[in-house]
Amino acid sequence: MSDPSNSNDVTQAQAEEAVRTLLRWAGDDPSREGLLDTPRRVVKAYRDWFCGYAEDPSEYLKRTFKEVEGYDEMVVLRDIEFESHCEHHMAPIIGRAHVGYLPTNRVVGISKLARVVEGYARRFQVQEKLTAQIAHCIQEHLKPAGVAVVVDASHECMTTRGVHKRGVSMVTSQMLGAFREDARTRAEFLQFIGIHGAR
Numbered sequence: 001m002s003d004p005s006n007s008n009d010v011t012q013a014q015a016e017e018a019v020r021t022l023l024r025w026a027g028d029d030p031s032r033e034g035l036l037d038t039p040r041r042v043v044k045a046y047r048d049w050f051c052g053y054a055e056d057p058s059e060y061l062k063r064t065f066k067e068v069e070g071y072d073e074m075v076v077l078r079d080i081e082f083e084s085h086c087e088h089h090m091a092p093i094i095g096r097a098h099v100g101y102l103p104t105n106r107v108v109g110i111s112k113l114a115r116v117v118e119g120y121a122r123r124f125q126v127q128e129k130l131t132a133q134i135a136h137c138i139q140e141h142l143k144p145a146g147v148a149v150v151v152d153a154s155h156e157c158m159t160t161r162g163v164h165k166r167g168v169s170m171v172t173s174q175m176l177g178a179f180r181e182d183a184r185t186r187a188e189f190l191q192f193i194g195i196h197g198a199r
Protein backbone atom coordinates (compact mmCIF):
# COMPACT_ATOMS: atom_id res chain seq x y z
CA MET A 1 0.00 0.00 0.00
CA SER A 2 1.12 3.54 -0.54
CA ASP A 3 2.23 5.52 2.44
CA PRO A 4 1.16 9.12 1.93
CA SER A 5 2.92 10.24 5.12
CA ASN A 6 6.21 9.35 3.46
CA SER A 7 8.34 12.43 2.65
CA ASN A 8 5.50 14.86 3.34
CA ASP A 9 7.23 16.14 6.44
CA VAL A 10 10.53 16.69 4.61
CA THR A 11 10.85 19.90 2.64
CA GLN A 12 12.60 20.26 -0.69
CA ALA A 13 15.22 22.45 1.04
CA GLN A 14 15.91 19.80 3.68
CA ALA A 15 16.24 17.08 1.03
CA GLU A 16 18.66 19.26 -0.97
CA GLU A 17 20.68 19.99 2.18
CA ALA A 18 20.99 16.25 2.80
CA VAL A 19 22.49 15.86 -0.68
CA ARG A 20 24.94 18.72 0.02
CA THR A 21 25.95 16.95 3.24
CA LEU A 22 26.70 13.73 1.34
CA LEU A 23 28.69 15.65 -1.28
CA ARG A 24 30.76 17.28 1.50
CA TRP A 25 31.12 13.92 3.27
CA ALA A 26 32.41 12.32 0.04
CA GLY A 27 35.12 14.98 -0.05
CA ASP A 28 33.83 17.46 -2.60
CA ASP A 29 32.75 21.08 -2.40
CA PRO A 30 28.99 21.51 -2.97
CA SER A 31 29.50 25.23 -3.65
CA ARG A 32 31.69 24.72 -6.72
CA GLU A 33 29.98 25.55 -9.98
CA GLY A 34 29.56 22.00 -11.28
CA LEU A 35 27.79 20.87 -8.12
CA LEU A 36 25.60 23.93 -7.47
CA ASP A 37 22.52 22.47 -9.16
CA THR A 38 23.24 18.87 -8.18
CA PRO A 39 21.10 18.77 -5.00
CA ARG A 40 18.10 20.04 -6.96
CA ARG A 41 18.69 17.47 -9.69
CA VAL A 42 19.16 14.62 -7.22
CA VAL A 43 15.95 15.47 -5.40
CA LYS A 44 14.14 15.60 -8.74
CA ALA A 45 15.62 12.22 -9.66
CA TYR A 46 14.48 10.79 -6.31
CA ARG A 47 10.95 12.00 -7.03
CA ASP A 48 11.11 9.94 -10.21
CA TRP A 49 12.78 6.83 -8.76
CA PHE A 50 10.56 6.73 -5.69
CA CYS A 51 7.21 7.89 -7.03
CA GLY A 52 5.80 4.48 -6.09
CA TYR A 53 5.18 5.68 -2.54
CA ALA A 54 2.52 8.01 -3.87
CA GLU A 55 0.75 5.20 -5.72
CA ASP A 56 -1.64 2.46 -4.73
CA PRO A 57 -0.94 -0.17 -7.42
CA SER A 58 -4.24 -1.94 -6.75
CA GLU A 59 -5.99 1.07 -8.31
CA TYR A 60 -4.69 -0.08 -11.69
CA LEU A 61 -6.61 -3.33 -11.42
CA LYS A 62 -10.01 -1.78 -10.84
CA ARG A 63 -10.96 -1.51 -14.50
CA THR A 64 -11.57 -4.94 -15.97
CA PHE A 65 -13.14 -6.33 -19.14
CA LYS A 66 -15.62 -9.16 -19.20
CA GLU A 67 -16.29 -9.58 -22.92
CA VAL A 68 -13.56 -12.09 -23.65
CA GLU A 69 -15.74 -14.93 -25.01
CA GLY A 70 -15.04 -17.04 -21.96
CA TYR A 71 -11.25 -16.84 -22.38
CA ASP A 72 -9.87 -18.64 -19.36
CA GLU A 73 -6.35 -19.58 -20.37
CA MET A 74 -3.17 -18.07 -19.12
CA VAL A 75 -2.33 -14.43 -19.81
CA VAL A 76 1.38 -13.65 -19.60
CA LEU A 77 3.21 -10.35 -19.84
CA ARG A 78 6.89 -11.07 -20.06
CA ASP A 79 10.07 -9.01 -20.07
CA ILE A 80 8.66 -6.04 -18.16
CA GLU A 81 11.79 -3.97 -17.67
CA PHE A 82 12.00 -2.13 -14.38
CA GLU A 83 14.38 -0.10 -12.25
CA SER A 84 14.25 -0.23 -8.50
CA HIS A 85 16.60 0.49 -5.58
CA CYS A 86 17.72 -1.86 -2.87
CA GLU A 87 16.75 -0.83 0.59
CA HIS A 88 20.09 -1.88 2.06
CA HIS A 89 22.37 0.33 -0.04
CA MET A 90 19.96 2.54 -2.02
CA ALA A 91 21.72 1.15 -5.11
CA PRO A 92 19.90 0.39 -8.37
CA ILE A 93 18.27 -2.95 -9.02
CA ILE A 94 17.78 -3.35 -12.76
CA GLY A 95 15.87 -6.21 -14.27
CA ARG A 96 12.79 -7.73 -15.77
CA ALA A 97 9.59 -9.07 -14.35
CA HIS A 98 7.35 -11.68 -15.93
CA VAL A 99 3.76 -11.75 -14.79
CA GLY A 100 1.07 -14.30 -15.55
CA TYR A 101 -2.43 -14.94 -14.32
CA LEU A 102 -5.32 -17.28 -15.00
CA PRO A 103 -8.42 -15.14 -15.51
CA THR A 104 -11.70 -16.37 -14.12
CA ASN A 105 -14.31 -14.28 -15.90
CA ARG A 106 -12.60 -10.95 -16.42
CA VAL A 107 -9.29 -9.65 -17.69
CA VAL A 108 -7.38 -6.49 -16.97
CA GLY A 109 -5.86 -4.09 -19.51
CA ILE A 110 -2.46 -5.59 -20.14
CA SER A 111 -0.52 -2.36 -19.47
CA LYS A 112 -1.91 -2.40 -15.95
CA LEU A 113 0.24 -5.40 -15.04
CA ALA A 114 3.30 -3.37 -16.00
CA ARG A 115 1.93 -0.43 -13.96
CA VAL A 116 1.63 -2.67 -10.90
CA VAL A 117 5.28 -3.72 -11.36
CA GLU A 118 6.31 -0.04 -11.65
CA GLY A 119 4.28 1.00 -8.60
CA TYR A 120 6.17 -1.41 -6.35
CA ALA A 121 9.55 -1.13 -8.11
CA ARG A 122 9.75 2.63 -7.60
CA ARG A 123 10.35 2.23 -3.89
CA PHE A 124 13.19 0.95 -1.71
CA GLN A 125 12.99 -2.77 -2.12
CA VAL A 126 14.36 -6.22 -1.58
CA GLN A 127 13.68 -8.40 -4.58
CA GLU A 128 11.78 -11.04 -2.65
CA LYS A 129 9.38 -8.42 -1.31
CA LEU A 130 8.93 -6.80 -4.73
CA THR A 131 8.09 -10.20 -6.23
CA ALA A 132 5.60 -11.07 -3.49
CA GLN A 133 3.95 -7.63 -3.53
CA ILE A 134 3.26 -7.81 -7.27
CA ALA A 135 1.77 -11.31 -6.99
CA HIS A 136 -0.36 -10.63 -3.92
CA CYS A 137 -1.70 -7.35 -5.30
CA ILE A 138 -2.93 -9.10 -8.47
CA GLN A 139 -4.31 -12.09 -6.58
CA GLU A 140 -6.16 -9.95 -4.05
CA HIS A 141 -7.65 -7.37 -6.40
CA LEU A 142 -8.22 -9.29 -9.64
CA LYS A 143 -9.08 -12.57 -7.91
CA PRO A 144 -7.87 -14.83 -10.73
CA ALA A 145 -7.43 -18.61 -10.40
CA GLY A 146 -3.72 -18.02 -9.93
CA VAL A 147 -0.83 -15.61 -10.33
CA ALA A 148 2.80 -16.21 -11.26
CA VAL A 149 5.57 -13.64 -10.96
CA VAL A 150 9.22 -14.19 -11.83
CA VAL A 151 11.75 -11.39 -11.33
CA ASP A 152 15.26 -11.55 -12.76
CA ALA A 153 17.44 -8.61 -11.76
CA SER A 154 20.95 -7.38 -11.27
CA HIS A 155 21.82 -5.58 -8.02
CA GLU A 156 24.34 -2.78 -8.36
CA CYS A 157 25.18 -3.14 -4.69
CA MET A 158 26.94 -6.35 -5.64
CA THR A 159 28.13 -5.44 -9.15
CA THR A 160 29.64 -1.98 -8.59
CA ARG A 161 30.66 -2.35 -4.93
CA GLY A 162 31.03 -4.93 -2.19
CA VAL A 163 31.64 -8.36 -3.67
CA HIS A 164 31.92 -6.88 -7.23
CA LYS A 165 30.30 -9.73 -9.13
CA ARG A 166 29.25 -8.60 -12.58
CA GLY A 167 26.95 -10.69 -14.71
CA VAL A 168 25.19 -12.15 -11.69
CA SER A 169 21.44 -11.93 -11.64
CA MET A 170 19.02 -12.85 -8.89
CA VAL A 171 15.89 -14.79 -9.81
CA THR A 172 12.87 -14.88 -7.55
CA SER A 173 9.41 -16.26 -8.10
CA GLN A 174 6.08 -16.08 -6.34
CA MET A 175 3.45 -18.58 -7.44
CA LEU A 176 -0.09 -18.40 -6.13
CA GLY A 177 -3.24 -20.47 -6.68
CA ALA A 178 -3.14 -22.81 -9.68
CA PHE A 179 0.49 -21.89 -10.44
CA ARG A 180 1.50 -23.09 -7.00
CA GLU A 181 -0.71 -26.16 -6.86
CA ASP A 182 -0.47 -27.47 -10.41
CA ALA A 183 2.98 -28.34 -11.77
CA ARG A 184 1.72 -28.35 -15.38
CA THR A 185 0.31 -24.83 -15.10
CA ARG A 186 3.55 -23.64 -13.56
CA ALA A 187 5.59 -25.40 -16.27
CA GLU A 188 3.49 -23.78 -19.00
CA PHE A 189 4.13 -20.34 -17.52
CA LEU A 190 7.87 -21.00 -17.22
CA GLN A 191 7.89 -22.20 -20.83
CA PHE A 192 6.11 -19.01 -21.93
CA ILE A 193 8.76 -16.87 -20.29
CA GLY A 194 11.59 -19.00 -21.65
CA ILE A 195 12.58 -20.97 -18.56
CA HIS A 196 12.31 -24.63 -19.57
CA GLY A 197 12.54 -27.91 -17.78
CA ALA A 198 11.37 -26.57 -14.44
CA ARG A 199 8.77 -28.52 -12.49
Ligand SMILES: Nc1nc2c(ncn2[C@@H]2O[C@H](COP(=O)(O)OP(=O)(O)OP(=O)(O)O)[C@@H](O)[C@H]2O)c(=O)[nH]1
Nearest residue numbers: 086087088089125126127128155157158161162163
Ligand atom coordinates in the same frame (compact mmCIF):
# COMPACT_ATOMS: atom_id res chain seq x y z
N1 LIG B 1 17.97 -11.27 -0.22
C1 LIG B 1 18.29 -10.09 -0.74
N2 LIG B 1 19.47 -9.53 -0.42
C2 LIG B 1 19.76 -8.34 -0.97
C3 LIG B 1 18.92 -7.67 -1.83
N3 LIG B 1 19.53 -6.50 -2.20
C4 LIG B 1 20.71 -6.49 -1.55
N4 LIG B 1 20.86 -7.60 -0.79
C5 LIG B 1 21.94 -8.04 0.08
O1 LIG B 1 21.75 -7.49 1.35
C6 LIG B 1 22.92 -7.80 2.11
C7 LIG B 1 23.19 -6.75 3.14
O2 LIG B 1 24.24 -7.29 3.88
P1 LIG B 1 25.12 -6.48 4.95
O3 LIG B 1 26.22 -7.41 5.42
O4 LIG B 1 24.23 -5.88 5.98
O5 LIG B 1 25.69 -5.30 4.06
P2 LIG B 1 27.15 -5.08 3.46
O6 LIG B 1 28.15 -5.04 4.56
O7 LIG B 1 27.08 -3.87 2.61
O8 LIG B 1 27.34 -6.40 2.60
P3 LIG B 1 28.11 -6.63 1.22
O9 LIG B 1 27.14 -6.28 0.12
O10 LIG B 1 28.40 -8.12 1.22
O11 LIG B 1 29.34 -5.78 1.21
C8 LIG B 1 24.00 -8.01 1.07
O12 LIG B 1 24.37 -9.37 1.09
C9 LIG B 1 23.33 -7.66 -0.26
O13 LIG B 1 23.84 -8.43 -1.34
C10 LIG B 1 17.69 -8.27 -2.15
O14 LIG B 1 16.86 -7.74 -2.90
N5 LIG B 1 17.42 -9.47 -1.56
Ligand SMILES: [Zn+2]
Nearest residue numbers: 086088089157
Ligand atom coordinates in the same frame (compact mmCIF):
# COMPACT_ATOMS: atom_id res chain seq x y z
ZN1 LIG C 1 21.95 -3.54 -1.84
